[in-house]
Amino acid sequence: MSRVASYFSRYSAKEWQQYFLSTHFWGPVANWGLPLAALADLKKNPDMISPNMTGALIVYSSVFMRFAWHVQPRNLLLFACHFTNFSAQTGQMFRYLNHNYFHIYKDPAATKAVLQ
Amino acid sequence: MLPHRALYQTLCRVGDKVVYPILPAFAKPAWNHAAGPKTVFFWAPTIKWALVGAGIADLARPAEKLSLSQNLALAATGSIWARYCLVITPVNYYLCSVNVFVFLTGFTQCCRIANYRYNHPEAST
Numbered sequence: 678m679s680r681v682a683s684y685f686s687r688y689s690a691k692e693w694q695q696y697f698l699s700t701h702f703w704g705p706v707a708n709w710g711l712p713l714a715a716l717a718d719l720k721k722n723p724d725m726i727s728p729n730m731t732g733a734l735i736v737y738s739s740v741f742m743r744f745a746w747h748v749q750p751r752n753l754l755l756f757a758c759h760f761t762n763f764s765a766q767t768g769q770m771f772r773y774l775n776h777n778y779f780h781i782y783k784d785p786a787a788t789k790a791v792l793q
Numbered sequence: 794m795l796p797h798r799a800l801y802q803t804l805c806r807v808g809d810k811v812v813y814p815i816l817p818a819f820a821k822p823a824w825n826h827a828a829g830p831k832t833v834f835f836w837a838p839t840i841k842w843a844l845v846g847a848g849i850a851d852l853a854r855p856a857e858k859l860s861l862s863q864n865l866a867l868a869a870t871g872s873i874w875a876r877y878c879l880v881i882t883p884v885n886y887y888l889c890s891v892n893v894f895v896f897l898t899g900f901t902q903c904c905r906i907a908n909y910r911y912n913h914p915e916a917s918t
Binding site for chain 2: 713714718721725726729732736740741743
């Protein structure tokens, strides 16, 4: 059996069902809205980027990466969510700084009017 | 030793010498608690208040420059986590309160966006 198949067969169907019905799973699923929203916003007009919220989310995601790693039981889904969010928000921060201050490159989404 | 480790241990030493003696008696057991101020389990929910602060600061932003997807995501995650904090063991009122506020700021921003788009129908989705 492949390693992947043997990993999944290590747990009974009932244990998998308990996992997918637990807050340990659905809490992080709720949190995934944030990185997905950020990834969608990467293509949008950089005027829509809020520096306050982006900076706060960068700090928030870095602290919660450590939290997800050290909480008992370890929550790798939450860790992955905040890792993605940290990366996406850092990208947004770079786009914001480029568009408003450094002008290193021309942002392709910048020429479109706001809200289009 | 990595610099963040050294910084953390310095802060703990300073805290133990300076902060602990001046703590009131009812707070002294909390200092060394497993979810106390020396652990990430305290600071993680505390940092989440920065999201609330950023959301309140963003109330000054013009409504056409707000991101709908981000504020919808904040409202959704705030409401779901606020509910979950009350059904997990042990109940975590601290995390619940911060998520209530995250939901409120996200929802307020969504209402501002909706109001703007209602009054300016030329703006496309």
